[in-house]
Amino acid sequence: xxxxxxxxxxxxxxxxxxxxxxxxxxxxxxxxxxxxxxxxxxxxxxxxxxxxxxxxxxxxxxxxxxxxxxxxxxxxxxxxxxxxxxxxxxxxxxxxxxxxxxxxxxxxxxxxxxxxxxxxxxxxxxxxxxxxxxxxxxxxxxxxxxxxxxxxxxxxxxxxxxxxxxxxxxxxxxxxxxxxxxxxxxxxxxxxxxxxxxxxxxxxxxxxxxxxxxxxxxxxxxxxxxxxxxxxxxxxxxxxxxxxxxxxxxxxxxxxxxxxxxxxxxxxxxxxxxxxxxxxxxxxxxxxxxxxxxxxxxxxxxxx
Numbered sequence: 001x002x003x004x005x006x007x008x009x010x011x012x013x014x015x016x017x018x019x020x021x022x023x024x025x026x027x028x029x030x031x032x033x034x035x036x037x038x039x040x041x042x043x044x045x046x047x048x049x050x051x052x053x054x055x056x057x058x059x060x061x062x063x064x065x066x067x068x069x070x071x072x073x074x075x076x077x078x079x080x081x082x083x084x085x086x087x088x089x090x091x092x093x094x095x096x097x098x099x100x101x102x103x104x105x106x107x108x109x110x111x112x113x114x115x116x117x118x119x120x121x122x123x124x125x126x127x128x129x130x131x132x133x134x135x136x137x138x139x140x141x142x143x144x145x146x147x148x149x150x151x152x153x154x155x156x157x158x159x160x161x162x163x164x165x166x167x168x169x170x171x172x173x174x175x176x177x178x179x180x181x182x183x184x185x186x187x188x189x190x191x192x193x194x195x196x197x198x199x200x201x202x203x204x205x206x207x208x209x210x211x212x213x214x215x216x217x218x219x220x221x222x223x224x225x226x227x228x229x230x231x232x233x234x235x236x237x238x239x240x241x242x243x244x245x246x247x248x249x250x251x252x253x254x255x256x257x258x259x260x261x262x263x264x265x266x267x268x269x270x271x272x273x274x275x276x277x278x279x280x281x282x283x284x285x286x287x288x289x290x291x292x293x294x295x296x297x298x299x300x301x302x303x304x
Contacts, residue, residue, distance in 0.1 A: 005062040005095065006164065007102045010069065012052055014059060018069045019048045025085035032119055033144055040083060056106050060086070060095050070099040072107060079107035081114040094236030100130055109153050118145040129255070222295050228257045245284045246291035 010018060026040040043051075051071065060068035068086040072079050081103055086096045104112060116123040118137065124147060132149040139145045165173055223234040223241045231241040231249040241249040249257070 005060050005067065007058055007060050007098060008164070010052070010057040010059040010066075012049060014057075014066060015048045015052050016045055017066050018057070018059065019043065019045055021066055021069060021087055022083060022085060025087060028088075029117065029120065033117060035141075035144065040085075056103065058099060058102055058106075060099055062090070068095050068099050070103045072103045074107055074110060077110060079104075079110040079112050081112055084114075093238075094233065096126060097130060097236070100126075104151075111153065112151040113148065115146045115148045118147050124149075222292070224292075228254065228261050232258060240295050242288070242291055242295060244288060246287035246289075248291055248295065 022040040022043070026038060030036045030038055030041060055071040055073040057071040058069065059066045066087075067090045070081065070084040072081040074080075081100070084096055084100060084103075086093075086099070112132070114127065114132065115138075116127070124134075127149050130151075132151045134147055135150050136148045137145055138148065223231070223239050224244065225231055225234070225241060226243045228249075231243070232254050234241040235249060235251060235254060243249070
């Protein structure tokens with residue numbers, strides 16, 4: 001499982017390392033299309049540096065090493081996103097999705113546009129899961145067709161915004177943790193963890209703080225939350241997730257639950273009403289206790 005990483009703005013001095021990352025990450029695309037002349041593999045450091053000056057470039061960093069990057073620029077109200085990549089060995093851990101969400105947060109309220117090759121099925125699936133839809137195709141060469149995808153502001157508003165915890169937001173994080181978890185100090189594998197002093201990210205929807213995900217997710221095995229977006233992030237980190245009623249979140253049900261939330265939000269924005277949660281009863285407590293105990297046993301006796 002991937003360890004803790006941060007997403008932040010890249011510096012011009014990072015471009016040499018990011019360029020090397022591109023040359024490694026895009027090898028799979030070159031093999032797929034049998035074309036080693038694609039721009040990420042042939043771009044010079046001078047060209048990459050010039051691109052940096054015209055774009056917002058983000059990097060994902062772990063232990064001082066850049067393991068992912070994405071860049072975007074705005075023109076006529078459209079944010080054009082490109083060169084989203086994660087170093088092989090760190091893929092399939094949700095880093096690419098977090099980079100995409102982070103770069104979107106840099107251009108709030110804009111229409112987003114990106115493209116990828118028609119045979120890059122994994123890329124297409126990731127973008128569609130993040131709310132992008134196809135709107136045109138364009139043949140670049142006899143062997144390469146680009147699929148162009150877009151996400152409008154309305155679609156973007158239905159997705160979770162992710163921001164790093166900063167000194168300015170730490171008080172709000174402390175209040176959120178205190179009101180949702182009651183005790184701000186938790187015992188994790190026998191050691192006290194001060195939840196008000198950890199680093200990580202906050203999740204927001206419509207400008208409201210909805211969740212906190214911290215780097216201690218690397219040592220917490222089980223996350224209890226009723227926030228589907230936060231549950232999805234926990235699953236992406238390799239943790240188990242369960243809600244207060246004993247529903248265990250899995251890769252098999254999280255996409256459907258996120259879509260249900262999306263539909264409900266659209267209905268409420270259009271003036272409709274959705275049914276609220278039922279009053280909690282003793283059976284809910286028993287169901288949660290049984291499901292939580294089952295998860296604990298699974299985690300305690302899992303093979304290392």
